Amino acid sequence: MTALIDHTRLHRTAKYFMDSGRAATHGDAMDILHGFGASICVGPEAATSVAHQIALLTLVNLLRRTLLGGIEILGVPDAPLLVPLARAHSLAAAAVELGGALATAANPAWPVVQIGTVSPCSDGISWQLTWQGWRGGVVPQHDTRRLLDDEANPLAAAMAAAAAAAELFAWHAKDHPMAGRRSAGLSLWNPGSDWLAQDASEPPLSYLPCSLWLIGLGNLGQAFAWLLACLPYAERSKVDLTLQDYDVIADSNDSTSLLSSLPLVGAKKTRVVARWLEAAGFSTALEERRFGSWTVRGPHDPAVAFCGVDNAPTRADLGGAKFELVVEAGLGAGPGGFRNFSLHTFPSSRRPDQIWRREDVGSALDVSSMPAYSALRESGLDTCGLAQLASRTVGVPFVGLIAAGLAVSEPLRRLHGSGGVELASGSALNLDDIESIRLPFSAYAFGYLPAL
Known part of the structure; x- marks a missing residue:
């Protein structure tokens, strides 16, 4: 099995653990990734919000390629798909098409990501996606700050999903001590500015x-x-x-x-x-x-x-x-x-x-x-x-x-x-x-x- 691995078949994230010396073999590196997983809790807003659907589907698409232990999704509303990011017609089917699995309870061994208004899904590590205008990111469970989660620029919701994926990977990989304890996000209108601060200069996307x-x-x-x-x-x-x-x-x-x-x-x-x-x-x-x-x-x-x-x-x-x-x-x-x-x-x-x-x-x-x-x-x-x-x-x-x-x-x-x-x-x-x-x-x- 090991001898069949070449540059065209290599999992590019497993290579991180190979190149850093943390994995003794390619198989060990893949085993590390198969130990990574996440639960996603979805609020009712996703039934009618394009931005919430973008946040969910982008997060699922990113995570299924990196957290090979699995992506379980809770609370997906029975709603039509509003964005052309999958060929399915319903939001739940789209999430499954992109690599998620529908579940009724959060895996206690995995961290949790929340999208929209949901009751806490876990007592462990948890993040909340949030966005507004051209700004998007995640805040940890103990941080009460929250943006409006509006529809002004749907790319902000996608950036919130990317920030969540980055924090989840850092937490699993244990290569940043603040992962799970800090907010993380960015502004697409003014890169480098405080993404959680109100920015009156942001225009509506016209x-x-x-x-x-x-x-x-x-x-x-x-x-x-x-x-x-x-x-x-x-x-x-x-x-x-x-x-x-x-x-x-x-x-x-x-x-x-x-x-x-x-x-x-x-x-x-x-x-x-x-x-x-x-x-x-x-x-x-x-x-x-x-x-x-x-x-x-x-x-x-x-x-x-x-x-x-x-x-x-x-x-x-x-x-x-x-x-x-x-x-x-x-x-x-x-x-x-x-x-x-x-x-x-x-x-x-x-x-x-x-x-x-x-x-x-x-x-x-x-x-x-x-x-x-x-x-x-x-x-x-x-x-x-x-x-x-x-x-x-x-x-x-x-x-x-x-x-x-x-x-x-x-x-x-x-x-x-x-x-x-x-x-x-x-x-x-x-x-x-x-x-x-x-x-x-x-x-x-x-x-x-x-x-x-």
């Missing part, structure tokens, strides 16, 4: 971008798609999305990418994401080749691009494709940095090729001497396979969703009169400390549609 190019359809690219489907478009059929990727779904994508699953292994990422977006009502066009210096936007192509690739040479070429606006999101690597995220926008004070080198120098981190890799070597994995395995980064879906939330909010901020964010960086381990550089930008002039 305008949405209508034409976008998505470069890279892995962890980040699929998170872009998920969040676009959360936005309250009045007519999704009028939204044109160009999807660019050359790769196919691998087993390992199931652990990090929100639209991937094991039955889809071997399918082109472009076609998987296109089918999902088209089922949600969007119009798509496909570009099934690598992005590079040869890629040039045509006069009728989307002027705005989201980039979610994981290599420097591709990022360095972003400046030559003739996009009017590029929003680039990136994720950290290694056991110490996999929770990190960053955002760049272009044009800005520096060109992409001034930030990234076209020569890919690779990672300086060598984890091949860790016990788990020694065990793989002894089991018969050859040097090439071991090098490929060791070179893959640790990955978790909730960090990708947070980074994608900041990226998708960039055109939203500009559409609603805010200056742009040139650079932002932070960590899911400390969402209260997002650093950003904001500069005045001209008005967003690349097409928009009204929001519901």
